[in-house]
Amino acid sequence: MNGPAPGNRRARDLGTHRWRAGRMPEHVRDTGVVAVAGGSAGAPLLASRLCPAPPPEPLVLRPRLLRVLDEGTAGPVTLLRAPAGWGKTTLLASWFPDADAAWVSVEVDDDGDRLWSYLAAALRTTVDPADDVPVPDRPPGPDQLEVLAAALAARERPVLLVLDDLHRITDPAALTGLEFLLRHADQRLRLVVSARAGLPLAVHRLRLAGELTEVGPDELAFSADEVADLLTAHGVALPVAGVRRLWERAGGWPAALRFAALALRGQPDPARWVEQFGGDQPDVAGYLREEVLAGLDPDARDVLRRSAVADVVCAGLVDALTGRTDAEQALAGLADDGGLLRRDDSRPPWYRCPPPLADLLHAELGRLPADELRDLHLRAAGWYADNGRPGEGLRHALAGGDHERAVAILVSRWPELVPYDRETPAGRAPVPPPPEAVRRDPELGLACAAERARAGDPTAAAEHLRGAVEAARALPTPRRDRFRQLATALELTLARLAGDPEAVRAAAARLLAAQAPAEPPGVVAGHADVRAVAGTALGLADLADGDLHAAGLAFAGSLSAARTAGRPRTELVCASRAALLHAVRGELRAADALAREALAMPPCQGWSCRADCAHAYLALALVALHRDQPGEAEANLVLAAPATGEPVVGAVAAWCRAYLLRDAGDLPEGHRVLAQARERLTGLPRAGELALWLLAAEADVRGTRGDLSAARDLLVRAPDAATPPLAVALARVELRAGDPRAAGYALPDWESPEAADWALPVRLDAAVLDAVLARHAGDERRAGRVLERALDLAAPEGFRRPFTRAEPGIRDLLAAHLDTGTAHWPTVSDLVRGAGPPAERVPAERVTAALDEPLTERELTILRYLQSILSNVEIAAELSLSVNTVKTHVRNIYRKLDATRRREAVRRARDLHLL
Numbered sequence: 001m002n003g004p005a006p007g008n009r010r011a012r013d014l015g016t017h018r019w020r021a022g023r024m025p026e027h028v029r030d031t032g033v034v035a036v037a038g039g040s041a042g043a044p045l046l047a048s049r050l051c052p053a054p055p056p057e058p059l060v061l062r063p064r065l066l067r068v069l070d071e072g073t074a075g076p077v078t079l080l081r082a083p084a085g086w087g088k089t090t091l092l093a094s095w096f097p098d099a100d101a102a103w104v105s106v107e108v109d110d111d112g113d114r115l116w117s118y119l120a121a122a123l124r125t126t127v128d129p130a131d132d133v134p135v136p137d138r139p140p141g142p143d144q145l146e147v148l149a150a151a152l153a154a155r156e157r158p159v160l161l162v163l164d165d166l167h168r169i170t171d172p173a174a175l176t177g178l179e180f181l182l183r184h185a186d187q188r189l190r191l192v193v194s195a196r197a198g199l200p201l202a203v204h205r206l207r208l209a210g211e212l213t214e215v216g217p218d219e220l221a222f223s224a225d226e227v228a229d230l231l232t233a234h235g236v237a238l239p240v241a242g243v244r245r246l247w248e249r250a251g252g253w254p255a256a257l258r259f260a261a262l263a264l265r266g267q268p269d270p271a272r273w274v275e276q277f278g279g280d281q282p283d284v285a286g287y288l289r290e291e292v293l294a295g296l297d298p299d300a301r302d303v304l305r306r307s308a309v310a311d312v313v314c315a316g317l318v319d320a321l322t323g324r325t326d327a328e329q330a331l332a333g334l335a336d337d338g339g340l341l342r343r344d345d346s347r348p349p350w351y352r353c354p355p356p357l358a359d360l361l362h363a364e365l366g367r368l369p370a371d372e373l374r375d376l377h378l379r380a381a382g383w384y385a386d387n388g389r390p391g392e393g394l395r396h397a398l399a400g401g402d403h404e405r406a407v408a409i410l411v412s413r414w415p416e417l418v419p420y421d422r423e424t425p426a427g428r429a430p431v432p433p434p435p436e437a438v439r440r441d442p443e444l445g446l447a448c449a450a451e452r453a454r455a456g457d458p459t460a461a462a463e464h465l466r467g468a469v470e471a472a473r474a475l476p477t478p479r480r481d482r483f484r485q486l487a488t489a490l491e492l493t494l495a496r497l498a499g500d501p502e503a504v505r506a507a508a509a510r511l512l513a514a515q516a517p518a519e520p521p522g523v524v525a526g527h528a529d530v531r532a533v534a535g536t537a538l539g540l541a542d543l544a545d546g547d548l549h550a551a552g553l554a555f556a557g558s559l560s561a562a563r564t565a566g567r568p569r570t571e572l573v574c575a576s577r578a579a580l581l582h583a584v585r586g587e588l589r590a591a592d593a594l595a596r597e598a599l600a601m602p603p604c605q606g607w608s609c610r611a612d613c614a615h616a617y618l619a620l621a622l623v624a625l626h627r628d629q630p631g632e633a634e635a636n637l638v639l640a641a642p643a644t645g646e647p648v649v650g651a652v653a654a655w656c657r658a659y660l661l662r663d664a665g666d667l668p669e670g671h672r673v674l675a676q677a678r679e680r681l682t683g684l685p686r687a688g689e690l691a692l693w694l695l696a697a698e699a700d701v702r703g704t705r706g707d708l709s710a711a712r713d714l715l716v717r718a719p720d721a722a723t724p725p726l727a728v729a730l731a732r733v734e735l736r737a738g739d740p741r742a743a744g745y746a747l748p749d750w751e752s753p754e755a756a757d758w759a760l761p762v763r764l765d766a767a768v769l770d771a772v773l774a775r776h777a778g779d780e781r782r783a784g785r786v787l788e789r790a791l792d793l794a795a796p797e798g799f800r801r802p803f804t805r806a807e808p809g810i811r812d813l814l815a816a817h818l819d820t821g822t823a824h825w826p827t828v829s830d831l832v833r834g835a836g837p838p839a840e841r842v843p844a845e846r847v848t849a850a851l852d853e854p855l856t857e858r859e860l861t862i863l864r865y866l867q868s869i870l871s872n873v874e875i876a877a878e879l880s881l882s883v884n885t886v887k888t889h890v891r892n893i894y895r896k897l898d899a900t901r902r903r904e905a906v907r908r909a910r911d912l913h914l915l
């Protein structure tokens with residue numbers, strides 16, 4: 001038995017739920033009592049603890065988790081570990097199978113005797129009396145355990161035992177007998193455990209042995225689709241945006257979501273209510289206090305409460321907040337055992353509370369004495385300022401009333417306070433300083449404006465900026481110059497947040513003109529900082545407008561300035577975008593190096609950098625696409641999703657996605673993706689180059705679908721039909737239409753001096769088409785010469801796609817090029833293996849019918865090498881195989897193709913269109 005019976009799976013697939021009392025004797029179901037003889041175990045046992053309780057209605061079945069349990073029970077132990085309210089018991093009750101399964105609900109104060117009494121009663125419900133399996137009533141001795149283990153091992157089908165709330169057992173010795181059975185019952189005992197924290201099982205040993213399937217809060221959390229199902233089951237109608245917002249507010253916590261679904265039934269404006277929903281709601285807060293926090297020891301609760309002053313914490317920060325030195329151990333325990341914190345993969349790790357618990361803890365913080373809360377903020381400000389996180393340091397300095405420190409952070413670290421994305425939520429605003437404090441020091445008003453701008457609240461930031469400018473009229477000249485530079489940087493930030501590119505350009509020009517005179521280090525950033533911030537803003541504006549060339553120049557200059565100034569955040573922004581623009585131009589080596597450099601930078605440094613990393617991942621996706629690595633391209637494209645909300649970056653991602661879809665044969669979806677991307681570029685007149693690329697790609701997809709007339713019309717009717725991308729696309733369409741002469745007329749001169757400025761992918765496509773057309777014309781020497789020139793262009797950057805995914809004729813051209821001589825022999829040999837099959841292929845059925853036994857993939861690979869002049873030894877070296885292995889494959893190829901030597905086998909393979 002590798003999980004529940006098939007009948008149960010079918011019932012789940014139909015979305016039904018049926019509560020089962022298990023295989024319990026009839027008198028037990030009638031009386032609710034199980035009589036057990038002997039000693040202390042002779043006390044009556046409750047039948048309700050030997051079967052799952054009916055789940056709450058309405059019940060939402062979760063097939064993805066049911067499958068996890070089905071698959072997990074193929075191994076010895078499956079562990080569901082999460083805090084209260086994560087739906088562990090409900091999930092197990094909805095999954096619990098009918099046959100060969102036992103259930104025990106563990107209660108507080110169960111000792112070894114009491115637990116084994118229930119285990120014995122549960123195991124008996126799964127054992128046929130005729131099997132003569134000796135299940136002792138008391139905790140068994142070693143001899144009895146061996147007899148029981150042997151009897152279980154002799155069973156044909158495993159026994160499934162569910163232990164719910166096992167964390168209530170505090171004595172590890174109570175489970176000694178059960179662990180013995182797990183080790184010695186020859187996989188005939190499968191254990192499914194739900195627990196919160198403090199689990200006495202040998203979890204680490206089981207994990208190390210590969211005998212443990214773990215299901216934690218991340219898996220138990222509701223997905224957005226499951227939230228929609230839950231609301232539907234409760235009769236609540238909520239827009240899609242509201243469903244997603246509720247999912248975010250609840251953090252996927254099942255209990256919080258059920259409270260919300262019940263409360264939403266009577267709300268006149270559900271969408272508005274969702275915006276106010278959180279862990280401080282009375283029902284949710286009461287549940288969290290009673291079921292989650294009440295069971296924690298005072299030290300752990302104090303760590304959680306003090307840590308709530310920050311959104312995310314690490315051990316060093318918590319040490320600073322609590323005055324302790326063992327925060328790492330405490331945080332790890334709350335994450336691993338209690339599941340009350342989520343841990344990321346960074347080193348050192350950072351921890352975050354689920355949203356409902358964070359809401360409750362924030363509410364409790366608000367009830368602290370003012371002096372204690374102020375002290376927490378000042379501790380946090382000091383730690384952040386000393387650990388390279390000026391944004392958080394500024395916020396906590398203002399919240400703690402340390403205005404002098406806030407101004408010092410602004411003056412010395414202002415480039416690192418610039419928000420480059422809009423992912424940071426508008427956090428709780430610190431209490432603003434009194435007006436007289438701003439009049440005494442106008443830069444304090446700028447500090448407040450910078451904090452609000454970074455929190456994504458431009459309205460409040462603009463108000464603080466106006467107040468600061470008004471107060472600055474009386475500043476002496478040296479201070480006024482510095483103030484003007486800082487104020488202009490804030491104006492630039494607000495222009496970016498408003499999405500006004502012209503205002504961004506004007507503010508950037510003013511910032512460059514307002515550079516303060518060089519001052520001592522640590523007082524104000526120098527000219528490199530100004531160039532870095534202004535250049536980055538200009539690059540982002542140009543990129544948003546679609547002017548890829550101008551954006552590339554701006555990012556190159558600001559990247560150099562950011563490195564000079566030592567501003568890693570600005571460097572990350574510039575490096576990730578510059579990598580993307582290099583990839584768009586076909587400069588793959590530079591793109592790959594810059595993208596990996598950006599991804600290797602220290603994670604976030606307190607900033608939200610998902611979008612920046614996403615740009616780097618998109619650059620890597622383009623590099624992988626051009627190098628014909630579709631799996632890697634697809635994986636990086638998924639990671640690039642956070643950046644694709646911008647129309648221009650989204651269009652680049654769509655171009656990449658469309659070609660992956662085309663290669664996979666999903667042409668309609670590729671066409672749809674490109675059409676949507678072109679529509680999003682409407683209204684961006686500076687995005688002309690990218691729009692041409694999308695149009696050429698759309699024509700290519702149409703041509704691949706066989707709609708050559710529509711592809712031709714799309715290209716010739718375009719206003720810029722003579723531009724290189726469209727001209728190359730038209731030449732490809734004409735060639736596919738069977739008119740090489742028209743293709744030759746359409747193909748632009750890729751060897752002209754002007755062609756050196758084309759994007760390399762366009763130039764390579766033109767070169768490959770030129771070689772194919774030369775071969776069509778019978779000019780084999782020119783075809784080889786052009787192909788060699790194309791290989792010269794492609795080799796430094798590692799391009800493969802123009803050869804492997806190009807016109808059918810390129811494959812034969814590459815194969816012939818091996819015999820005529822090339823400086824790129826290893827590359828061409830590899831390309832011959834990777835090049836796509838000819839368009840006019842013999843149907844697979846005919847090939848199969850012509851061969852008594854088809855060739856394997858490895859044999860096909862070696863067959864392609866047999867076309868060359870390589871010896872078996874050289875082929876073995878190319879493929880990293882032994883010579884004997886290659887010889888064995890060659891013999892098999894000869895036998896299957898009914899050939900006696902290499903040339904005969906190659907000719908036979910070509911006749912069958914295997915080559």
